[in-house]
Amino acid sequence: MTKMSSEEKIGHHEALSLLVIILSAKVFLSFPRNMALLGDAAGWIIVFLAGIYSLVGYFFLSALLKKYPGKNIIQIAHQVSGGICGKLIGAALFLFFLMTTSLYLRQFAESFILAILPRTPISVITILFLILLVYTALLGVETLSRVAWLLGPYLLIALIIIFLFSLPQMTFDHLVPVLGPGPVPLIKYSLTHLSLFSEIILFGIIAPLIRSREKINRIGLYILGVAVVINTGVTILTTAVFNYVETQKMVFPVFQLTRLVAYGEFVQRVEAVFVFLWFFWAGIQLSGLFYGAVTSFAQTFRIKNYRPLTLPIAVLTFTISLIPASMTETVELGDYTTSPSLISNYYSIAAFGIPFLLWLIAFAKKHLGGVTND
Amino acid sequence: MNFWNGLKKVFQFGARGRQFSLGNKSWNRPKPKKPKPEPLFRDLEANQRLLEKIFELPTNQDVVIRDFSIPSLKQKALLIYIDGLSDRNTQSFAILQPLMILGPDEAVNGKDPVTLAYQTLLPGHQLQKTASLSDVVDGILDGSSALLIDGSDQALIIETKGWEHRGVDRPNNEPVVRGPQEAFVESFRANTASVRRYVKDPKLVTEIFRVGKRSRTLVAVMYVKDIANVKLVEEVKYRIQSVSETVDYIPETGTLEEYLEDHPKSLIPQMLSTERPDRLGAYIREGHVGVVMANSPFSLIIPTTFTIFLHSAEDYYLRWPFGNFLRFIRSIALFISLMLPASYIAVINYHQEMIPTDLLLAMTAAREMVPFPAIAEILLMEFAFELIREAGVRIPSVIGPTIGIVGALILGQAAVAAFVVSPILIIIIAITALASFVVPNYNASFAIRILRFLFIILAGFLGFFGIAFGLFLLILHTVTITSFGVPFMTPIVPYQPRNKDRVIRPRAYEQKYRPLFLRPLDWIRQEKNPRRWDRPQSSIEKGRDDQNEQ
Numbered sequence: 001m002t003k004m005s006s007e008e009k010i011g012h013h014e015a016l017s018l019l020v021i022i023l024s025a026k027v028f029l030s031f032p033r034n035m036a037l038l039g040d041a042a043g044w045i046i047v048f049l050a051g052i053y054s055l056v057g058y059f060f061l062s063a064l065l066k067k068y069p070g071k072n073i074i075q076i077a078h079q080v081s082g083g084i085c086g087k088l089i090g091a092a093l094f095l096f097f098l099m100t101t102s103l104y105l106r107q108f109a110e111s112f113i114l115a116i117l118p119r120t121p122i123s124v125i126t127i128l129f130l131i132l133l134v135y136t137a138l139l140g141v142e143t144l145s146r147v148a149w150l151l152g153p154y155l156l157i158a159l160i161i162i163f164l165f166s167l168p169q170m171t172f173d174h175l176v177p178v179l180g181p182g183p184v185p186l187i188k189y190s191l192t193h194l195s196l197f198s199e200i201i202l203f204g205i206i207a208p209l210i211r212s213r214e215k216i217n218r219i220g221l222y223i224l225g226v227a228v229v230i231n232t233g234v235t236i237l238t239t240a241v242f243n244y245v246e247t248q249k250m251v252f253p254v255f256q257l258t259r260l261v262a263y264g265e266f267v268q269r270v271e272a273v274f275v276f277l278w279f280f281w282a283g284i285q286l287s288g289l290f291y292g293a294v295t296s297f298a299q300t301f302r303i304k305n306y307r308p309l310t311l312p313i314a315v316l317t318f319t320i321s322l323i324p325a326s327m328t329e330t331v332e333l334g335d336y337t338t339s340p341s342l343i344s345n346y347y348s349i350a351a352f353g354i355p356f357l358l359w360l361i362a363f364a365k366k367h368l369g370g371v372t373n374d
Numbered sequence: 375m376n377f378w379n380g381l382k383k384v385f386q387f388g389a390r391g392r393q394f395s396l397g398n399k400s401w402n403r404p405k406p407k408k409p410k411p412e413p414l415f416r417d418l419e420a421n422q423r424l425l426e427k428i429f430e431l432p433t434n435q436d437v438v439i440r441d442f443s444i445p446s447l448k449q450k451a452l453l454i455y456i457d458g459l460s461d462r463n464t465q466s467f468a469i470l471q472p473l474m475i476l477g478p479d480e481a482v483n484g485k486d487p488v489t490l491a492y493q494t495l496l497p498g499h500q501l502q503k504t505a506s507l508s509d510v511v512d513g514i515l516d517g518s519s520a521l522l523i524d525g526s527d528q529a530l531i532i533e534t535k536g537w538e539h540r541g542v543d544r545p546n547n548e549p550v551v552r553g554p555q556e557a558f559v560e561s562f563r564a565n566t567a568s569v570r571r572y573v574k575d576p577k578l579v580t581e582i583f584r585v586g587k588r589s590r591t592l593v594a595v596m597y598v599k600d601i602a603n604v605k606l607v608e609e610v611k612y613r614i615q616s617v618s619e620t621v622d623y624i625p626e627t628g629t630l631e632e633y634l635e636d637h638p639k640s641l642i643p644q645m646l647s648t649e650r651p652d653r654l655g656a657y658i659r660e661g662h663v664g665v666v667m668a669n670s671p672f673s674l675i676i677p678t679t680f681t682i683f684l685h686s687a688e689d690y691y692l693r694w695p696f697g698n699f700l701r702f703i704r705s706i707a708l709f710i711s712l713m714l715p716a717s718y719i720a721v722i723n724y725h726q727e728m729i730p731t732d733l734l735l736a737m738t739a740a741r742e743m744v745p746f747p748a749i750a751e752i753l754l755m756e757f758a759f760e761l762i763r764e765a766g767v768r769i770p771s772v773i774g775p776t777i778g779i780v781g782a783l784i785l786g787q788a789a790v791a792a793f794v795v796s797p798i799l800i801i802i803i804a805i806t807a808l809a810s811f812v813v814p815n816y817n818a819s820f821a822i823r824i825l826r827f828l829f830i831i832l833a834g835f836l837g838f839f840g841i842a843f844g845l846f847l848l849i850l851h852t853v854t855i856t857s858f859g860v861p862f863m864t865p866i867v868p869y870q871p872r873n874k875d876r877v878i879r880p881r882a883y884e885q886k887y888r889p890l891f892l893r894p895l896d897w898i899r900q901e902k903n904p905r906r907w908d909r910p911q912s913s914i915e916k917g918r919d920d921q922n923e924q
Contacts, residue, residue, distance in 0.1 A: 013869050116724065117839055128836075128843055135847065139854050146853045146867035147846075265730060272725035272838050279842035308381075 010209045012219050014145035017152035018288055022199050023227035025285035028254050028278055029107045030331045032238040036247040038189050042180025044235040049190035051228030054197035057352035058224055060359040062217045065207050073204030074299040080358050089354055090300025096350035097293035101286055102320035105129055108282040110327045111252050116272050126321055130314045136287035137294050137310045141206055148284050158277040165261040166241050174243040195344045198351030202292045251331055395859035396605055396893045403612040411506030418450055418524035444473045447487045450524045459517035461536025468498045469532055488526040500533035512590055545649050547816055550688040557649045562592050562668035569596055572655030585618040592668040601661045603893045610663045610676055627670045637855045643817035644857040646675040646682055653687045661894035677857035679864055681876050686814040694881045705877055707812035711822050714806045715752050716829035716841050722748045724837030743793035749834040751795050755803045758785050864891040
């Protein structure tokens with residue numbers, strides 16, 4: 001463990017709320033739409049199944065973390081697979097975090113422009129977010145996780161308010177046909193779209209910082225459990241309120257849900273207030289992923305102090321986030337069509353393939369003899 | 375090189391390595407060095423010359439040196455004091471009279487004359503024997519009288535403090551409806567005594583320091599020895615001592631606060647200053663450390679967390695539904711005074727669709743004649759209100775009522791009548807002002823006043839997005855800062871499940887633990903079930919145990 005990261009300690013409550021927020025931030029983007037595109041009315045089943053599979057995938061990560069206590073996934077990679085391979089794996093994870101940060105940043109920026117600031121240039125919003133990300137990364141993940149725990153309850157309350165106000169509009173008839181395109185495609189899509197829960201790999205980076213070691217394994221399970229509930233719930237909600245045909249046409253369906261929040265003559269069209277929900281959720285998620293990018297880069301190349309890396313990586317993030325030419329292109333980059341895109345595959349491999357690979361190597365080293373580095 | 379140092383500083387920003395924290399076991403402060411005391415002479419005339427040199431006599435006409443002889447000891451003596459600071463009656467009847475009139479009892483040869491005077495001659499209740507020059511000088515400056523006798527290298531400091539001072543008064547800045555109605559005053563001993571009256575605990579320790587190389591102001595660090603965390607107390611003492619070794623003058627706790635706090639550049643106050651001895655006593659009982667200073671009617675509570683700024687002394691004296699109602703109102707007021715003007719700007723400029731049509735029409739009609747954009751209007755009015763506020767404090771009390779007339783008539787009514795501001799905006803400003811007075815701490819309301827302007831500007835740029843951005847930064851900052859190593863937002867974050875007195879307080883008999891974030895030596899404030907008649911089973915068991923023990 002490097003000197004800098006060992007100074008920081010996270011409580012398990014804080015880690016839980018941070019990771020749940022990071023895993024479920026995508027519901028505010030085009031995630032419900034993508035699920036409707038994939039599975040028609042049965043989009044939620046895909047999310048649910050993918051969640052179950054990701055639990056299996058998480059098993060390897062947690063086994064690694066248990067076997068090498070006090071080390072994060074990149075240090076484990078260095079130890080298990082050695083020099084070049086470890087660096088390659090670390091670089092792959094860095095690329096994963098960089099891509100997720102940049103693309104989510106772009107998507108959130110687009111959603112803000114669509115929702116409340118139609119005439120603001122995208123770079124203004126992106127740069128404001130990047131200021132936040134750099135500031136958070138300099139303050140460290142301890143602060144970020146505390147913010148997540150502080151704001152978590154309010155974010156949850158806001159989500160519940162959205163849910164309650166859209167209750168009258170819900171029709172469960174919209175959820176038929178229950179199995180959508182049929183059981184076989186559902187299982188296939190949920191396997192190919194494991195990347196829905198790929199951000200769990202960040203847990204591999206921050207888990208060694210958690211104060212109570214014996215709880216690490218359980219916390220990971222809780223994180224995935226709560227994230228699956230939120231993501232599945234929102235998918236059901238959008239489909240039940242709008243039906244899947246309409247959901248497929250919306251870019252940011254949850255934003256449309258907030259428009260339903262109204263009470264009597266006076267409280268109407270308050271969707272602008274939900275900007276706070278949006279912003280805090282996005283801010284915490286992006287900061288977490290950005291922290292992942294910065295630290296994974298630092299640890300891959302064994303840099304003791306990650307702080308000087310924040311500015312260059314922020315510039316890189318900004319550049320990548322501006323690559324998509326338009327909002328449509330941005331939304332389609334995450335491309336959840338029947339055949340998963342390169343990016344989606346990459347996410348799945350980075351998040352679940354790498355721990356599996358490392359686990360296999362560690363397992364082989366242990367049982368087939370050979371040199372152990374322990 | 376400066377550039378690189380600056381860059382280094384930026385990138386070390388937020389690094390936790392060198393910060394003090396209560397949990398950091400390996401943290402050790404260097405022990406303060408005690409300077410070697412300067413001795414007195416045996417010869418009285420040499421001592422007199424020395425003191426005359428120190429006090430710039432005879433140019434200085436404040437200091438009185440009274441020389442006389444003590445017939446019973448057959449020695450010459452000096453009494454030194456400052457005119458006006460010391461009590462004449464005590465000096466005449468309890469020092470000079472016994473020394474000069476009492477006859478010789480027995481042979482006094484061989485014994486130290488100061489010891490003899492101390493033991494047999496002086497009837498005063500508080501005498502201090504010392505051999506150090508600096509003690510004598512400090513004692514004289516405090517208002518005591520110093521007695522030097524020929525043939526002894528020791529001196530007696532006789533307590534004769536008696537200067538004109540203000541009596542104990544009602545608290546001006548933290549009034550309560552129910553609860554004790556007394557405040558600290560400028561007199562040091564009266565303050566420490568009034569804390570002692572609220573914490574009648576033999577373990578309450580009052581350690582006294584002097585800060586300021588020249589001002590030598592008395593500072594008392596008060597804590598309960600078997601509750602307060604040892605490291606916290608050591609840190610407070612260490613910081614006060616290192617300040618006292620380096621700084622010339624520290625006039626008041628406000629200045630001391632600036633020297634002591636963890637983040638002096640932050641907008642957010644990290645210590646609570648209170649003028650209520652009952653409040654200071656309550657926090658000392660919890661494991662906080664109190665700092666009381668001479669000449670200052672405000673004491674400091676160390677460390678302080680965010681929730682304490684929402685509390686007032688009265689919350690605990692009222693029944694819990696009432697106290698919590700006040701807390702609830704106060705939390706909303708905090709939010710309003712921080713956010714309302716900014717939200718108004720955001721809604722008016724960016725999110726007009728939120729306003730119901732009727733209200734929108736009314737607001738538009740009211741704003742129709744106003745030539746300024748809303749943000750200029752609100753900045754203008756906020757600034758005018760800040761002017762009223764500052765003028766209200768500074769204005770000579772004879773012409774005080776004018777403020778009301780000027781504020782209400784000119785800024786309120788006339789501004790609307792002249793179409794300079796819209797009436798809706800006056801309402802917004804008025805509600806904000808009311809809410810900002812509800813925030814129970816003067817320092818905290820300063821932070822809110824300044825932050826309010828920042829939020830208005832952010833809202834003017836980007837609407838709710840700007841406010842959310844500012845709020846996120848503010849939350850990041852408050853979560854990062856610490857007060858003497860204790861995170862500012864605790865017990866909310868880092869989460870302390872056992873300390874439930876956050877924004878809403880639990881019933882008094884349910885608060886079993888002292889604040890655990892202070893790492894007190896004694897965690898338990900009260901036994902699990904003080905209301906034994908409420909839960910018969912446990913009370914029967916408890917009773918049995920008690921009998922067995924007896």
